[in-house]
Amino acid sequence: MRSFIRRQIVSxxxxxxxxxxxxxxxxxxILGDTPYNADxxxxxxxxxxxxxxITVFMALKLGRLKKSAQ
Structure with missing residues (x-):
């Protein structure tokens, strides 16, 4: 990859x-920048x-823990 880029720069x-x-x-x-399109x-x-x-699951779990602690 580096040699490819070097050749491009030299040219x-x-x-x-x-x-x-x-x-x-x-x-x-290759650019690490995924375009936003249908694909x-x-x-x-x-x-x-x-x-x-995950947020909903954690909120439900926390609610159950509070109820069982009472």
């Missing part, structure tokens, strides 16, 4: 051109969904 490519060539060669995942909704919604589920 006079700009940062934007290098990033575009990396995206073409390896896909958008990636699951990736964006899953962490939010899990956070809500």
């Amino acid at each position: 006079g490519m700009t940062d934007e051109q290098i990033l575009d060539s990396l995206k073409q060669r390896y896909g958008s995942a 990636t909704y699951f990736l964006w919604i899953t962490p939010i969904f899990l956070a809500v589920i």
Whole structure:
């Protein structure tokens, strides 16, 4: 990867051109920036969904603990 980027720099490519060539060669995942589109909704919604589920579970569990302590 480093040698690929070095060759691009030596050939006079700009940062934007290098990033575009990396995206073409390896896909958008290489940049670590997942785009928000119909193909990636699951990736964006899953962490939010899990956070809500865990929060609800913990609230219910805490409520049961308080009732049993009384």
